[in-house]
Amino acid sequence: MKALRNYLDSVKPNFEKGGKYEKLHSTFEAFESFLFAPATTNTGGVHVRDGVDLKRVISMVILALIPATIFGIWNAGFQYYNVIGQADSATVVDCFLHGLYIFLPMVVVSYVVGLGIEFATAQIRNEQVNEGFLATGLLIPLVLPAGVPLWMVGVATAFSVIFAKEVFGGTGMNIWNPALIARAVLFFAYPSKMSGEAVWYYGDAVDGHTGATALAQAVEKVEPVSFIDAFIGIMPGSIGETSALCILIGGLFLLLTGVASWKVMLSVFVGGAVTALCFNQFGPDTPIAQLPWYDHLVYGGFAFGAVFMATDPVTSSRTECGKYIYGLLIGFVAIVVRVLNPGYPEGMMLAILFMNTMAPLIDYIIVESNVSRRKKRAIAK
């Protein structure tokens, strides 16, 4: 450890202004602060500071994603063996290894493309590399179907990092969740490749086995997958989104560490449940409108969106009161899109992106009400 520190100190001058590798300054700095928390001390203002920093927060998000990721890898492999008709003979290890074979290249592409752009922009702007993408880079493959070609992963990542994040000023300045933008780009730019059943699995299906997601099936028949199966998550879908159980474990960890807002998480589920219940009671007599409310919460990307996407603090409402409104409306919009637009059953992504857009408006209204209350205070006297 000491040797490593000495080595870093010895090569550091090469990366500073005028050094040989001056153009890699941000890159060096990122790796150095990854290995060693910097020795900077407080000047002016407070003399002591809280132990937490952005690296710590992002690390917690990545830790929280681990259960869903591991399950997702296994499930991707299992779905592969399922559609080729060998589900019975494939062992857990087989499924996991094949899942890795599908998932690992997606992760590598996402991180290489995304971090490459991040490092380059940090260098151009002469800023430090921001940690935000370390979570986004894992989230992108998790919200994509297993059958997506790798070049599409790369295109989507590049588009979202550049146009959803860096043009706004980088992590903390973006309006929309970058991982969801990556998915949205693929859905709208390559509809032929991203719709239908084939995209949900990897490989060629044999007759009689379908890769259709639970939500796609729910358009035609009531409760195609039982609640408990959907909760555990052995079904086709985006890699990380199928297991509500694993997502909830991650969600509990996020709540325990206080990284995600319980207000947002809870209100998304409440908003979704209440809206689905209303459709059950008063909605049209279509299978999807009659899908029980609890199934809505475990089908498709609802749970994943509620736990990992809606709670992104940058793109969510920033006032405490606004978080309830923001969350409730995400749940509401997601179910409305699912039920009333059978051509596009997955409403969660659109709901979150739509509410990302609306979040500043919610905050504006809440802050303005505070301002006018404070002004009235002066007049009332």
Added chain:
Amino acid sequence: MSDVIKLRKGLDIRLKGRAETVYGQAAEPELYAIKPTDFWGLKPKMAVKEGDNVQAGDVLFFDKQRPEIKFVSPVAGQVSAIVRGERRAILAVVVKASAAPAPVEVGKLDVASASRKQIIEKLLATGAWTYFRQRPYNVIADPDVKAKAIFISTFDTAPLAPDYDHIIRGNEQAFQAGVSALARIAPVFIGARSTGASKAFTEAKDAKVTLFAGKHPAGCVGVQINNVSPINAGEKVLTIQPQEVVAIGKIFADGKLDFSRVIVLDGSQVAKPAYYRTTLGAQLTTILANANLQGSRVISGNVLTGTKVQADGFLGYYDSQVTVIPEGDKPEFFGWITPGLNKFSASRTFFSWLTPSKEYDLDTNTHGEPRAIVVSGEMENVFPMDIYPEHLIKAILAKDIDKMIDLGILEVVEEDMALCEFVSTSKVPVQRILRNGLNLMIQEVG
């Protein structure tokens, strides 16, 4: 019975090195300094030259814009140095004492029969007017302005802060005399701790007492103002600390100008944290003999709002506390992923939240690098005022003056928002941003 206001938001930073209520011994130092830098926006004009002999209470310098506001020497002696910084700005006026500090006779004044004008003039003449700070902006008070109220917070909730109940002991009558004098200038509001506060505070006459329960910053006078009688546009409020009230009480009741102050020396680098009797502007060398200064930072004030001083530095004008903590200038291997049982954090990302009463030996490391604001709600959690701190900070960064006023900049000063800076995951320099905003306000609005 007084009202009790319970504040739910806030954070107590549990530092090692809290002082017992005992007095330590330290020799009187030789040097004393009054530092114009302790007063925001002050443009000092010197009344003495280097080498001049002064008596205690003699004017050292005054406010260039309002010459009636005087800053006086706390001891008799010789002006040994006028320390200047960039562009010849005066940083400190140092007096070398020729005799031990002692109260100066200034003549009694009966508060009950004196007019408001006479009281203010007495305070101006003795230099005691400078004990007030005026909100908005936390600047030296303007004697011509009719203040809406005078607020006194009688307890300090900052980390390792001094206990005013202890400091005030023996001076209860002088405190009451001070309050009665202040009450002639403007209505006096006292904020006291809800449990166990000295009767000198909770049963003070000529003042409205409000009790506060809660974590830091419940003891910050700005928070108390916001909860009792918030500052609206155009209003001015004066604030003053208990020891200064005692000094004012002694002027009117005893006719004595007394510069003695009690301070607490604490922090993890102090073997026996204790209280010390000293004098306004005293050099800290003799008191700091009781601290380990190797690899340490000496702070005049508390760890959130205090000023870094050298080991031969001077006590800040408004400070009743000197804290010594270790410097944190060492890199930490994989600092961001350790379980962090030894790290204090308001967030629960370190598992130290499982040990809620543990005390911590915090150093001055930043624990991370500055980033754009990402985490939401953390500042709100430690800011018990009817103001949105993050939106205010952003309005200041955007230099949008109308928005700053709307969002409450007139009600806050640095100490009220210091915890917002402490908890910031993105290491936002909240106090510096706020001071820039306040300076911009003074410049553009006045």
